[in-house]
Amino acid sequence: MALAIGLMSGTSCDGISAALVEFRGRHVRLIGFRTSTYPESLAQLLRHARELAVPHAAQLHVLLGELFAKAARDLLRLRRTPARRVTVIGSHGHTVYHGPRDPIPCTLQLGEPAIIAERTGIPVVADFRPRDLAVGGEGAPLIPFFDRWRFGTGAPRALQNIGGIANVTIVGRRLRPIAFDTGPGNCLLDMAAQRLTRGKQRFDRHGAMAQRGQVDLAIVRRMWTHPYFRRPPPKSTGPEVFNESFLRSVFGQRWVSRRADVVATVTYFTAYSIAESYRRFVPVRLSEVIVSGGGVFNRTLMNHLKRLLDPLPVRSIVRYGLHPQAKEPAAFALLALRAIRHQPNHFPSTTGASHARILGNLTPA
Ligand SMILES: Nc1ncnc2c1ncn2[C@@H]1O[C@H](COP(=O)(O)OP(=O)(O)OP(=O)(O)O)[C@@H](O)[C@H]1O
């Protein structure tokens, strides 16, 4: 038995998700989970972190390290667990740049592990992605390793995460995992909700605004013509593709019309692009779709997805004992545990790496 903590800050810049996880053989049990929401000023800074001058980026690296450490300590206090019982912290950090196809392939996650180790007294494994890049991989996706480890024993299933970007892993017995980004997750939705409420709402809580609006199918079709959706997997995307200019280009004049209609259309499209991507690119018959990520809380989005995939069962990962936003941090807890045990912790078939390696750099306690 081993306890590990996973820390994650995703593309939505909503906050730090921290999970305290118990691993027993192949079993995983979520002992505690907590999201530490970023203040709006920091969320804004993170969204534009790429533009920071080096001294400011270096400071942000340390500041995030402090916040990650605090997230871990708060979680331990909440669960009344002494730090010495925790074997390792797996910290993904916050991605400020990911350029696996640049002339010099590179990726950068901030959140100084030295600070996390110092403040918690727990060894930290961080910087998972660069080693995958070093063997020719994309440095992503890394979560399929967890998906396969936890859910890969039965009939083929889809593990669909709806974070900022939506990504899927297909796993099953004797099936080589297939993983790709289906397209936008909450990123377009959040953008529409923020712009149209002049920043009053960071996201469309429970999908209430979308529920009130009318879906414009002509715009849905226009969005679906984006070349990303025709590219076969493996493939990944990000907010540099699905952003406000994308929305403005497809909505044209209608961008400023009834805001509930805009949010309704974007919400429907998010579900549509997931369901249609399965039709286009998933070569096996699925038995179930298990959804994770903050998108699970958007009822309108989940209802669209259920209807579009009917009769395939679409279920929240809560049914399997994980909080929707805990899967990713739990996955980095597993990857860290594997790393300190000198066991490979990624699938070259999903990242494009030439060899299996042990990802992550260790900072001792
Ligand atoms: N109650 C809610 N109702 C509707 N949407 C919600 C709710 N809670 C969270 N969300 C959505 O979930 C998003 C955050 O999800 P999550 O933390 O899984 O994404 P992320 O941090 O971007 O991670 P990733 O790296 O996987 O993209 C929010 O930006 C918001 O859009």
Ligand SMILES: [Mg+2]
């Ligand atoms: Mg998040």
